[in-house]
Amino acid sequence: MNSSDPKVSSGLAIELNGVAKRFGSTLAVEDLSLSVKRGSTFGLIGPNGAGKSTTIKMLMGVLNPTAGTVRVLGRDVGDEPEEVRQRVGYVPEMHFMDRWMSVSEVAGFCRSAYATWNDEICRDMLERFDLDPHKKVKQLSKGMLVKLSLVLAVSHEPEMLVLDEPMAGLDPVAREEFLDGVLRSVCERGQTVLLSTHSLDDVQRIADTVGFLYSGRLLVQRNIDELLAGTKRIRATLVNGEAPDKLPAGVVWQQVEGRDWLVTVADFTPDIVQEIDSLDGIEHVEIIDVGLEDLFKDFVKGQRSAS
Amino acid sequence: MEIDTRSHIPIYLQIADGIRDAVASGVYLPGEALPSLRTLSLEVQVNPNTVQKAYDELAREGLIYARRGRGLFVAEKGETSAKTSAQQSVQRAFQDGIRAARAAGMSEREVRRAFTAALDDSSPKGNSRPKRESDA
Secondary structure, three states, rough: OOOOOOOOOEEEEEEEEEEEEEEEEEEEEEEEEEEOOOOOOOEEEOOOOOOOOHHHHOOOOOOOEEEEEEEEOEOOOOHHHHHHHHHHEEEEOOOOOOOOHHHHHHHHHHHHHHHOOOOOHHHHHHHHOOOOOEEHHHOHHHHHHHHHHHHHHHHOOOOOOEEOOOOOOOHHHHHHHHHHHHHHHHHHOOOEEEEEEEEEHHHHOOOEEEEEEOOOOOEEEEEEEEEHHHHHEEEEOOOOOOOOOOOOOOOOOOEEEEOOEEEEOOOOOHHHHHHOOOOOOOOEEEOOOOOHHHHHHHHHHHHHHHH | OOOOOOOOOOHHHHHHHHHHHHHHHOOOOOEEOOOOOHHHHHHHHOHHHHHHHHHHHHHOOOOEEEOOOOOEEEOHHHHHHHHHHHHHHHHHHHHHHHHHHHHHOOOHHHHHHHHHHHHHOOOOOOOOOOOHHOOO
């Protein structure tokens, strides 16, 4: 047996290895490797079209990868898609529910599809979310539909939750209710969570680890606290208005405006400041602390200017 | 407790600071129980792993301690050590300020003057403190 033995890899909830997905001539996901530990909460961040949904659909066995392997909870998704679906709670981007069914009919339909369905959880959550069991799906607002989708995803007591941009387009009240529902479920059962989003607020509330996805490639995968501590923006004055030829290691993005030079570096250490300070034509070096949103933007801008 | 997700300060440290402040100001007294992971997680809307990390940090500092199966409690010397950590974080903020002033080429005298002016500005009664310049 090799390292793909389920017993060996049981500490990981998600393992993607060299995964690619091609649609015709478009490469939606490119050489993606990613691992998420059991019990950890992972946020996949990226602009629209970065490949977040494609990645999630491959995790759930909805799409097959063009190359690479996808393992979820120790199982190969391609080999055992049903096993994976039984153990994962999935809130998809698009909700496939019969518009003419009532809320209770939809719940009954899902109940029959899962061996571990728990009626009590379902009932409690419908009540908490103020979802009327007699209402038809077509009468539900966007917020109610997403909340119903979460009820269905957690009622079979899954080991992991996979949430595909669930909070996009929700009003603040519905968003808060949804967040509360996810946190309650995680508090009760210590589930692993994978959330895709472009809200840096949502991701910091739900996730402890993030991955930045851009153009089908993973730029960073790191614990959020370490990322914040290890990435800094440095501002320096350029005497001649020209950035130095030799840059310090780990530059994520840089910009020169007049004599003002901004440079964002990963794996920051005070030595980097000294290094920059000692370069020719540089004055007044200072460190600027930045939040996750600005860090993410710097990574994306850095990629854009490199391509 | 408000969490600022735009800040560069990790959320677990923001939560730890919030609890430290609450202990220093007597919201939670020595020997009293702190909110459970679940309660605090839902209250501040942050995942329980992050809240756990904040509690671990405070336990490491000796501000709080865990009693098996009964939750987390404020340590007997909790109030004093909360004040000590508050002083340390103030000192760190001053050091940052001084570093920025040095980088901008300010002299020690100018830094002192700037500090006194800032303190006068923020004191509750405005000009209640005599100004150094007029003393001389």
